[in-house]
Amino acid sequence: MTTIMKGIGQVILLCLISLIMNKVVDLFHLRIPGSILGIFVVFVLLQTKIIRLEWIEIGANWLLAELLLFFIPSAVGIMKYKNILIEDGVYVILVIIISTIIVMACTGLTAKKIAERKEREHSR
Structure with missing residues (x-):
């Protein structure tokens, strides 16, 4: 196949x-x-x-x-809520930045653990 x-x-x-x-x-x-x-x-x-x-x-x-x-449909859908972005845009951007940092850190730590595990398995 x-x-x-x-x-x-x-x-x-x-x-x-x-x-x-x-x-x-x-x-x-x-x-x-x-x-x-x-x-x-x-x-x-x-x-x-x-x-x-x-x-x-x-x-x-x-x-x-x-x-x-x-994520493209979600990003396009945000345009419906222009008023929220105008009023609370700073908070929205702050949440996006903080959550992105958290996701990147968790992803990096997870990838590091997986790589370490694979390396241990290959060294056996």
């Missing part, structure tokens, strides 16, 4: 998990987005070795690489 076909299949699998978790959220009236619950379920499945990283790695890497495209 080609890498492209594997990637498409993996993206479909990740989307199915997300859709199933959306249904679970609706069914049980949970106050958490189905996509977030899906991420947690995938994490647990990976940690318990029910699914292997190779089964979703190509698709997940592609989704991460194209992540910025998923």
Whole structure:
């Protein structure tokens, strides 16, 4: 099977998990987005070795690489709320800057831990 076909299949699998978790959220009236619950379920499945990283790695890497495209509709939607931006724009920008710093720090620490773990596994 080609890498492209594997990637498409993996993206479909990740989307199915997300859709199933959306249904679970609706069914049980949970106050958490189905996509977030899906991420947690995938994490647990990976940690318990029910699914292997190779089964979703190509698709997940592609989704991460194209992540910025998923935010374009949100950025365009902000234009509807011009009055809020005019009145509270400084606070909005401050929240964006602080949250970006937090996300970058958490991502960096997580990537460092993953790299260290992979290095330990390869050195065995």
